[in-house]
Amino acid sequence: MSAVLADMPETETSEPIAPATTKAIAPSKGGRPWTFYVLATLFAVYVIALYGPMFCIYILSFQDIRGGLVFPMKGHSLHWFVDLFTQARTGDVKGSFDRSIKLAVIVTIITVVVSFLAGLGFRRRFRGDTFVFYMMIGSLVAPGLVLGLGTGLLFQALGLDAAWYTSALGAQLSWTLPFGVLVMFAVMSRFNHVWEEAAYDLGASRWQSIRLVMIPVLAPGLVAVALFGFTLSYDEFARSLQTAGSLNTLPLEIWSMTLNVTSPSLYALGTVTTIVSFIVIGASLGTIVLLQKKRGSRAKG
Numbered sequence: 001m002s003a004v005l006a007d008m009p010e011t012e013t014s015e016p017i018a019p020a021t022t023k024a025i026a027p028s029k030g031g032r033p034w035t036f037y038v039l040a041t042l043f044a045v046y047v048i049a050l051y052g053p054m055f056c057i058y059i060l061s062f063q064d065i066r067g068g069l070v071f072p073m074k075g076h077s078l079h080w081f082v083d084l085f086t087q088a089r090t091g092d093v094k095g096s097f098d099r100s101i102k103l104a105v106i107v108t109i110i111t112v113v114v115s116f117l118a119g120l121g122f123r124r125r126f127r128g129d130t131f132v133f134y135m136m137i138g139s140l141v142a143p144g145l146v147l148g149l150g151t152g153l154l155f156q157a158l159g160l161d162a163a164w165y166t167s168a169l170g171a172q173l174s175w176t177l178p179f180g181v182l183v184m185f186a187v188m189s190r191f192n193h194v195w196e197e198a199a200y201d202l203g204a205s206r207w208q209s210i211r212l213v214m215i216p217v218l219a220p221g222l223v224a225v226a227l228f229g230f231t232l233s234y235d236e237f238a239r240s241l242q243t244a245g246s247l248n249t250l251p252l253e254i255w256s257m258t259l260n261v262t263s264p265s266l267y268a269l270g271t272v273t274t275i276v277s278f279i280v281i282g283a284s285l286g287t288i289v290l291l292q293k294k295r296g297s298r299a300k301g
Contacts, residue, residue, distance in 0.1 A: 054274065061267035069264065080268040093269060096253035099164050103249060104233040106165070107172050111229035112222055115180035119188040120210075136181060139174040144238030147174060152242035167243035175239055176232045180225040187221030216295070220288045227284040231277065 060067065064075030084093055118136075122129060139147065151171040155162050162168070195217065199209040215222070237251040244252055250273065257266050 054270075057267045057270045058274070061264055061271045063264050067264045069262065069267075080264040081272070083263070084265045084268045084272070092248065093250075093253060096248045096250045097272075099247060100234055100250035103164055103169065103172070104230045106169060107176055107233035108226050108229040110173060111176045111180040112226050114177055115184040115225050116218075116222065118181045119184040122185065123188065137178050140178050144175065144236075145241065147171060148239040148242045151239075155243075162243050162245040164240070164244045164247060164249055167245070168240050168249065171239040171243045172233045172236050175236060176229040179228050179232065183225050183228060184221060187218055187224075191217060216291075219291045223284050223287050223291070227281065230280055234277070234280075 056071075060069070060071070060073060061080055062076055062078070063073055063080065064077040065079050066074040067080070068074070122133070148171045151167050151174075152162050155167045160166065191214070195213050196209050199213045204212065235251060236249075237255065240249050240252055248256065254266070254269060254273075257269065
């Protein structure tokens, strides 16, 4: 090696290489550009338009017995929350809330299971997979009210009674399953197949690989699918209008209250439903954080 270096021309070994110089970017001496203030103003207007009506409802729901449906606010109390669940004139709020929660839980479980199985099934191409995919997504194009009406007519033609746990369940699944499958496809596309192959090399069966490798890795995505399914079902109105039967779900009960209730009880109901929604969202996000921390601790161990 030393002989080779000795034979090399002097110009190739003795001349130092000048380091590349980069021009430093000078910090801005003035204020922010005018575009920043325009975009900030647009964002502030968007936030006010999005949350302003909600906060008006929340504030008016805490009036006393003299309260009305408009400002100015009269007194402060929890009267309308108590009235919401005790007075029969406000409708079957407790029963509709119970039915909506049960229906949303059932829809969530079915959506998660079917979406996960669909993600497994579409990992490899098969004959007719494109047709199956577009048939599955096609229900998103159909108007919800028309699809709910068709579901109710189908049950009537079959001689079956429409109910929240049969026809409404099927109509809502036509709405939640496509979203769940799309989310699961995105999650499954980022799954590293090396982990699954490593489990097979260690002697794991197909079921053990799914239970011990795939489900823990895909758990945040499964929680996201569950959150989609629950929120879409809990708030669904159009597909439940003609399929819920004689017993209303919570969105239908709120709609009926707008026709005959002229008190802040309606606002109190909106506040309660919003609190439930935020609790579900918070629990889902907390579950994702705990799963990520658990995976991190296992990786360090």
